[in-house]
Amino acid sequence: MYPIAKLTGVTKEFRNGRGINGVDLSLEQGDIYGLLGPNGAGKTTLLKMLTGLITPNFGSITLFGQDRDASFASVMRKVGCMIESADFHEYVTAGQYLKLNANFYPEVGRERIAEVLEMVGLETYAKEKIGYFSTGMKQRLAMASSVLHSPEFVIWDEPTNGLDIEGVVQFRALVKRLSDEQGITFLISSHMIHELEQLCNRVGIINRGVLIREGRVPDLMSDNTSLEQFYMNELQRGKELMEYGRPVSGT
Numbered sequence: 030m031y032p033i034a035k036l037t038g039v040t041k042e043f044r045n046g047r048g049i050n051g052v053d054l055s056l057e058q059g060d061i062y063g064l065l066g067p068n069g070a071g072k073t074t075l076l077k078m079l080t081g082l083i084t085p086n087f088g089s090i091t092l093f094g095q096d097r098d099a100s101f102a103s104v105m106r107k108v109g110c111m112i113e114s115a116d117f118h119e120y121v122t123a124g125q126y127l128k129l130n131a132n133f134y135p136e137v138g139r140e141r142i143a144e145v146l147e148m149v150g151l152e153t154y155a156k157e158k159i160g161y162f163s164t165g166m167k168q169r170l171a172m173a174s175s176v177l178h179s180p181e182f183v184i185w186d187e188p189t190n191g192l193d194i195e196g197v198v199q200f201r202a203l204v205k206r207l208s209d210e211q212g213i214t215f216l217i218s219s220h221m222i223h224e225l226e227q228l229c230n231r232v233g234i235i236n237r238g239v240l241i242r243e244g245r246v247p248d249l250m251s252d253n254t255s256l257e258q259f260y261m262n263e264l265q266r267g268k269e270l271m272e273y274g275r276p277v278s279g280t
């Protein structure tokens with residue numbers, strides 16, 4: 030079985046010298062993979078490169094075992110993504126917005142639109158203009174839109190941004206449901222480390238553009254009481270390596 034997504038030596042250097050550097054990453058079918066890292070670490074850049082929004086300077090990317098660029102249309106058909114906040118036309122309703130997106134997918138009908146609205150708890154707002162939506166409601170709508178065409182691989186950048194407590198709980202249940210029932214693979218970047226700890230089977234930590242650690246959550250946490258503690262230790266270790274060339278605090 031091929032990996033759902035595989036990045037090999039993926040590098041992007043922006044003109045300001047920042048970006049990401051030599052990332053190797055392989056996602057297997059059914060993974061719920063959490064991407065963690067400080068602000069500006071390179072999470073969004075990595076997700077954008079996976080989906081073709083940014084072209085890497087070096088490295089290769091395969092999706093579903095195929096070269097991402099050579100088979101772009103066919104592989105991207107199986108990917109659903111929500112990267113950075115969606116740009117909505119404020120004067121259309123949630124239902125109309127999804128209907129517009131559904132035009133790209135002949136197999137997506139009215140029932141599927143109702144289904145995804147229900148999935149994200151917006152079923153009573155189908156006929157409301159997006160201009161009246163709160164930040165969290167727009168986030169829910171973007172999430173609904175990203176799974177409209179029943180993708181096999183879902184990429185979400187900070188999906189819990191703006192969600193209320195109920196929304197976060199629903200989000201977690203939705204990921205688990207789609208993973209358990211349909212075997213969908215997820216790549217989720219988030220600062221909500223407790224969410225990722227509960228949700229993900231694997232996580233990776235990216236810092237200053239480098240994937241510094243990654244693995245199965247129970248393995249990474251074996252010497253730590255929580256994923257948060259592991260994460261803080263790893264960042265501290267990275268800082269010491271940069272400053273002193275070796276870890277000094279025993280982390």
Ligand SMILES: Nc1ncnc2c1ncn2[C@@H]1O[C@H](COP(=O)(O)OP(=O)(O)OP(=O)(O)O)[C@@H](O)[C@H]1O
Nearest residue numbers: 043045047048066067068069070071072073074075
């Ligand atoms: N188009 C661009 N041109 C120049 N620099 C960029 C560009 N896009 C991102 N960067 C820089 O690349 C680095 C990584 O940015 P990125 O948005 O991937 O970080 P992030 O981990 O998603 O951060 P956050 O958690 O704050 O959303 C940052 O230092 C950012 O300033």
